[in-house]
Amino acid sequence: MTAPQDPATERARRAAALVRIAIDAHELPGLAAELDSALEAAKSLLAVPVEGVEPLWTLNEDAASERLDEVRPSLARDLVLANAPEQRDGMVRVPDGPGGAR
Amino acid sequence: MKARAAVEGALARIEALEAEIGALLDVDEEGARTLADKLDREPAPRGPLHGVPFALKANLCWRGHLTGAASRILDGYRPPYSATAIERLIAAGAIPLAITNMDEFAFGSSGENSSFGATRNPWDLSRTAGGSSSGSAAAVAAGFVPFALGSDTGGSARQPAALCGVSGFKPSYGRISRRGLIAFAPSLDTVGVLGDSIERIEQVLACVSGHDERDATSLALPPLALEAPREHLRGLRIGVPKEWDAELCDQGARDRIRAALEAMHALGAELVSVSLPLTLHANATYQVVSACEAASQLARYDGVRYGSRESCDGTLQGMIAQTRGSSFGPESRRRILLGTALTSDEGSPSYEHAARVRRRIVDELRAIFERVDLLASATAPEVAFRLGERSGDSARMHHSDLLAVPASLAGLPAASVPCGTCTTDGVELPVGLQLCGAPRADARVLSTARCFQAATRHHLARAPLTGALP
Known part of the structure; x- marks a missing residue:
């Protein structure tokens, strides 16, 4: 049975799992403390009134240009595959789900 | 000067100093020589950048070269295409020579987060070169190349330029295509330019700016039309925000900034005290927006299509988690976790809340x-701080970008120009003056900065160790 973790460590563990980053157990408390202080610092923003203010998602809101929906040459397959850690038969190769590689 | 001679000169300077500085991750000697010889055979120069060697930050894709954002997770990555900015420079006759060191994925203000070791400041090798474009700034300061491409998401071109005593420029958001810039926070990312003078940066901007349909956030504008060189600053009103006041600065930097303001006044500019109270929240806003966007952007590094791959249990999920866990550096991990926690932690400001605060800051800046x-x-x-001095202290590290992030949030053009040196612990260290312009007023920022340089000539000061260079 694992020992219960404090909320900050549990939050860090949960975030790491969500974002698919394996973290050694001994590193978790340090990361949790860093995360905690960054989240605390960010809380100052909650004091800024924003009622009725539209979020700004992107600058140049008027610049987003539309392009013709047409087929254009893309990168050559061999060029793209050249960067893949593993490939087979012109495709990127990955381990299977539970049960190993194929 | 002939292109080949320019390349050989750059290579000789690199040979003399690079081992001490650590500005570069790779040098393409043969590619540069071949291109230089070809350019030298052309009947007429293509323009002012014909035959000029340059360096580029490792987060700019350069076809076939190791440009993996100084991250182990992109170990061995050779992009199958080049960034638009690089394509345009090559078309103008400039010669890509070297890839510069940087904080991994541009996460940092000191260059110490590179997976390949920190860059040292040419003015004092015990100090940082700033960041994240640490190698680009140091490469120009060391005299390796006359200019280098960098990137600027929250000060990453301007702050290292200031700390290394060179000129730096963050264009308006969308002015230079982001195609081929490895993303950190797409709503903030810009390609930056660092150079030995503002005049040089103007030449680069005229070449690399202009609409690119392959970047949906690219401004639908032609290449930047430069302003004629100014002999004075009469008719210009320069605001001095009291929230960004020199009082924030270390004593030495404070004196240099005051002298720079006086110099601009002497050139005819009217100095106006202004207040931008919402920009006091700029740094916190930046931290939330950039961390959330980074966490999302860096999801693509999973060991599947490129970079390194680690495996533990033979499953796809295990491979992805192990690859990301062992290949991202500590600062990248911290930011990804922060961005993720912000999206799920009750009681913390959400990305949406930060985007609303950002709107208020942007409105305040535009109104001014x-x-x-x-x-x-x-x-x-501040001036350049010592290597290791702030390791593991994010709050102190972020302090260095305090004055740079407002322009990033609002997508405003901003330059950093050398404004003299001050003595710190017995060493002469450079100070940078920031000039920030109205939306899309890139040409105005550059012409003002160039006038300041012509009058003060602070940009001609060189790091002492470059004195005996070829």
Whole structure:
């Protein structure tokens, strides 16, 4: 049975799992403390009134240009595959789900 | 000068100093020589950048070269295409020579987060070169190349330029295509330019700016039309925000900034005290927006299509988690976790809340330009700090970008120009003046900065160790 973790460590563990980053157990408390202080610092923003203010998602809101929906040459397959850690038969190769590689 | 001679000169300077500085991750000697010889055979120069060697930050894709954002997770990555900015420079006759060191994925203000070791400041090798474009700034300061491409998401071109005593420029958001810039926070990312003078940066901007349909956030504008060189600053109103006041700065930097403001006044500019209270929240806003966007952007590094791959249990999920866990550096991990926690932690400001605060900051900044033409402040509130001094202390590290992030949030053009040196612990260290312009007023920022340089000539000061260079 694992020992219960404090909320900050549990939050860090949960975030790491969500974002698919394996973290050694001994590193978790340090990361949790860093995360905690960054989240605390960010809380100052909650004091800024924003009622009725539209979020700004992107600058140049008027610049987003539309392009013709047409087929254009893309990168050559061999060029793209050249960067893949593993490939087979012109495709990127990955381990299977539970049960190993194929 | 002939292109080949320019390349050989750069290579000789690199040979003499690079081992001490650590500005470069790779040098393409043969590619540069071949291109130089070809350019030298052409009947007429293509333009002012014909035959000029340059360096580029490792987060700019350069076809076939190792440009993996100084991250182990992109170990061995050779992009199958080049960034638009690089394509345009090559078309103008400039010669890509070297790839510069940087904080991994541009996460940092000191260059110490590179997976390949920190860059040292040419003015004092015990100090940082700033960051994240640490190698680009140091490569120009060391005299390796006359200019280098960098990137600027929250000060990453301007702050290292200031700390290394060179000129730096963050264009308006969308002015230079982001195609081929490895993303950190797409709503903030820009390609930056660092150079030995503002005049040089103007030449680069004229070449690399202009609409690119392959970047949906690219401004639908032609290449930047430069302003004629100014002999004075009469008729310009320069705002001095009291929240960005020189009082924020270390003593030495403070004196240099005051002298720079006086110099601009002597050139005819009217100095106007202004207030931008919402920009006091700029740094916190930046931290939330950039971390959330980074966490999302860096999801693509999973060991599947490129970079390194680690495996533990033979499953796809295990491979992805192990690859990401062992290949991202500590600062990248911290930011990804922060961005992820912010999206799920009750009681913390959400990305949406930060985006609303950002709107208020942007509105405040845009409104001020109805009263003034430019804003002036220090680029960074300090001179170069010692390597290791702030390791593991994010709050102190972020302090260095305090004055740079407002322009990033609002997508405003901003330059950093050397404004003299001050003595710190017995060493002469450079200070940078930041000039920030109204939306899309890139040409105005550059012409003002160039006038300041012509009058003060601070940009001609060189790091002492470059004195005996070829």
